[in-house]
Amino acid sequence: MLKIKNLRVNLEDENKEILKGVDLTVEAGKVHAIMGPNGSGKSTLSYVLSGKDGYEVVGGSVSLNDEDILEMEPEERAAAGLFLAFQYPVEIPGVGNMTFLRTAVNAQRKARGDKEMSSTEFLKEVRERAKSLQIDAEMLKRPVNVGFSGGEKKRNEILQMAMLEPKMCILDETDSGLDVDAMKLVSEGVNSLRDAGRGFLVITHYQRLLDHIKPDVVHIMANGRIVKTGGPELALEVENNGYSEILAEVA
Amino acid sequence: MANFESVEVKEGVDQETVDAVREVGGAYKYGWETDIEMEYAPKGLNSDIVKLISDKNEEPEWMTDWRIKAFNRWEKIKEPKWSMVNYPEIDFQDQYYYARPKSMTEKPKSLDEVDPKLLATYEKLGIPLKEQMLLAGVEASDDIEQGERKVAVDAVFDSVSVGTTFQKELKSAGVIFCSISEAIREHPELVKKYLGSVVPVTDNYYATLNSAVFSDGSFVYIPPGVRCPMELSTYFRINAENTGQFERTLIIADKGSYVSYLEGCTAPKRDTAQLHAAVVEIIIEEDAEVKYSTVQNWYPGDEDGNGGIYNFVTKRADCRGDRSKVMWTQVETGSAVTWKYPSCILRGDDSQGEFYSIAITNNHQQADTGTKMVHLGKNTKSRIVSKGISAGFAQNTYRGLVSMHPKAKNSRNYTQCDSLLIGDKCGAHTVPYIEVKNNSSRVEHEATTSKVDDDQLFYCRQRGMDEEEAVALVVNGFCKDVLQALPMEFAMEAQQLVAISLEGSVG
Numbered sequence: 001m002l003k004i005k006n007l008r009v010n011l012e013d014e015n016k017e018i019l020k021g022v023d024l025t026v027e028a029g030k031v032h033a034i035m036g037p038n039g040s041g042k043s044t045l046s047y048v049l050s051g052k053d054g055y056e057v058v059g060g061s062v063s064l065n066d067e068d069i070l071e072m073e074p075e076e077r078a079a080a081g082l083f084l085a086f087q088y089p090v091e092i093p094g095v096g097n098m099t100f101l102r103t104a105v106n107a108q109r110k111a112r113g114d115k116e117m118s119s120t121e122f123l124k125e126v127r128e129r130a131k132s133l134q135i136d137a138e139m140l141k142r143p144v145n146v147g148f149s150g151g152e153k154k155r156n157e158i159l160q161m162a163m164l165e166p167k168m169c170i171l172d173e174t175d176s177g178l179d180v181d182a183m184k185l186v187s188e189g190v191n192s193l194r195d196a197g198r199g200f201l202v203i204t205h206y207q208r209l210l211d212h213i214k215p216d217v218v219h220i221m222a223n224g225r226i227v228k229t230g231g232p233e234l235a236l237e238v239e240n241n242g243y244s245e246i247l248a249e250v251a
Numbered sequence: 252m253a254n255f256e257s258v259e260v261k262e263g264v265d266q267e268t269v270d271a272v273r274e275v276g277g278a279y280k281y282g283w284e285t286d287i288e289m290e291y292a293p294k295g296l297n298s299d300i301v302k303l304i305s306d307k308n309e310e311p312e313w314m315t316d317w318r319i320k321a322f323n324r325w326e327k328i329k330e331p332k333w334s335m336v337n338y339p340e341i342d343f344q345d346q347y348y349y350a351r352p353k354s355m356t357e358k359p360k361s362l363d364e365v366d367p368k369l370l371a372t373y374e375k376l377g378i379p380l381k382e383q384m385l386l387a388g389v390e391a392s393d394d395i396e397q398g399e400r401k402v403a404v405d406a407v408f409d410s411v412s413v414g415t416t417f418q419k420e421l422k423s424a425g426v427i428f429c430s431i432s433e434a435i436r437e438h439p440e441l442v443k444k445y446l447g448s449v450v451p452v453t454d455n456y457y458a459t460l461n462s463a464v465f466s467d468g469s470f471v472y473i474p475p476g477v478r479c480p481m482e483l484s485t486y487f488r489i490n491a492e493n494t495g496q497f498e499r500t501l502i503i504a505d506k507g508s509y510v511s512y513l514e515g516c517t518a519p520k521r522d523t524a525q526l527h528a529a530v531v532e533i534i535i536e537e538d539a540e541v542k543y544s545t546v547q548n549w550y551p552g553d554e555d556g557n558g559g560i561y562n563f564v565t566k567r568a569d570c571r572g573d574r575s576k577v578m579w580t581q582v583e584t585g586s587a588v589t590w591k592y593p594s595c596i597l598r599g600d601d602s603q604g605e606f607y608s609i610a611i612t613n614n615h616q617q618a619d620t621g622t623k624m625v626h627l628g629k630n631t632k633s634r635i636v637s638k639g640i641s642a643g644f645a646q647n648t649y650r651g652l653v654s655m656h657p658k659a660k661n662s663r664n665y666t667q668c669d670s671l672l673i674g675d676k677c678g679a680h681t682v683p684y685i686e687v688k689n690n691s692s693r694v695e696h697e698a699t700t701s702k703v704d705d706d707q708l709f710y711c712r713q714r715g716m717d718e719e720e721a722v723a724l725v726v727n728g729f730c731k732d733v734l735q736a737l738p739m740e741f742a743m744e745a746q747q748l749v750a751i752s753l754e755g756s757v758g
Contacts, residue, residue, distance in 0.1 A: 050713050051712075051713075052709050053705065053709070073712070073717070073718075074709060074712040074713050075712045075713075075715050075716055075717050075718075077713075078712070078713055078714060078715040079715055083713075084713050086710065086713075089710070090704070090706045090707050090710045091707075092707055092710070092711075092724070092725060092728055093728055093729070094727070094728030094729055094730070094731035094732075095724055095725070095727065095728035095731075099724075100711075100714075100724070103716060103720065103724055104711070104714035104715050104716060105715075107714075107715040107716045107717070107720060108714075108715035111715065143728065160714060164714065164715070
């Protein structure tokens, strides 16, 4: 599904290397987690994968289903099936949540050469999906993320993910700013999307999210590299011993 | 900026992007012209031309005298220079002041007699001049069931009105809707009473010019207590080259009446600028209400700032009666230069004026637009919501006056002025003038300036929208308060226009 090979990335204008050769392969149907201390390059990785400006790829390659995505525009990557659930979803005043969703869904369909979704079809699906995330009709009408609580924003991200049906989902610190109940709700949303044809990359500081979204593989990232890879037990190790011990061990 | 090949492009911008931007000049949908035999008055302006226009319209003597008076004054006054727009000096002698299709020499008695070429022109603009259920200025869309509402259209082509639809049906409701030239002939008592009573001949340079040379326009009279049974609209089309369009609109809403009026405008693409100087006067009597909506889409000039319409317009509503109401809504996406301040004179006690505006400028367009709210009566209220969007090298100025006179006790104004910048070579300016001459009135003014945020655009793009779609979405969100004030048909058109006007502003 997603193949990252020796990816090296500089911060544009600063010539500062942030990713120093990342190797990672996420198979279809699998959930990979990346854990790591602040400043290890986790969020940068999610931005580079989704095509945000401000980063310069100086080496390596990334492919999604054998297609090189580094040359693609962000919207082309989205249409190819890449989705990023943002750590800080932005507010778009005046644009209704539904309008936003429908525009996005149809833009991707158009890009793939599919027929646009009719408004009835769309409404039906969005209501169904919203219900399971406990998103009410009022929240669907409100402007995108404006005045949403932390939990509402994250649920909204998962709703978008559900509607767009991506192949590869990247969740960037989706647990930040969530209380226990919200985390449960969001995790259930994610779990319901787990599917043999879909890959997940879950970026998080803490093990607690992984109690709800059970990973198949856990990677530890530090200083711009994946330094250790293991099973779910690795997350517990971090939880119990902190990063320092693991980092000392690999150093 | 003379040609794109030599333009220094930002790193990472490929030729494709440059080409895409260049094509923006081609994004103006209404830039074609109608090949039709025209009859012109001789070039230039003098009292003979004024008389000739009056003569062509078969006007009575009082009207000719009125025009001559205006012309004599115009010769003595100078063009105003206080606005924030720059344009080469206009040679008023180097243009035509009257142009009409030859086929209109004999005035058609009904729409059936109108030259098919003219009918085809409006058909192509999306304004079929047939008396069927039609939508003003909007192509049928999924979201509106066509045929729900009737809209009567007065179609003005260069200097003359081509025809007005639904006249009979309106007449049975007591509504008069016809061209102003017809009104001068058929309803002189009304025209005499109201023409120039809101925008006097002496008002300003362009209004004075218009008073001398206006050739046609629309006339509306809604009798007491009548709610106009359909929306009225005028569609202005400039077609002839080197010809100015000077139309005059007069709307009278008698006691307790209501009308919603829509105005649309387009022009062909030309390298040389063309002049448009209109005057709109609205009189609103006791308990009457008028909604006036404009989607101004004159040709804006090319991406280098060549050509386009110079739009100098005076629009004013006089809320004469107590509890009268007026609402101006404008979406200004066209013209090379816009100079326009639709105003409200709140003379009647408890009268209300509202002004909602979206002004979009791209490439080298310049707009200096806003409103005047003149509070004369007690307990008068006004509300101003202005959204200015600048992209490319454009300059966008909001200029507004709120004036509370001594007798306008307990009056209120609320002004909200938001500017949005796309790119770093454009400008937004806000020039509010506030005068309060009593101590029981309240004036509030809020202004913001923001840039289209890169994070917002990235968020939209990550969800699959391309950059232009993302900008259009964010900008439409920014304009939402104003778009909501438009009649539904216009709102749809306006949303699309917002997107088209900003094509090529990013990338």
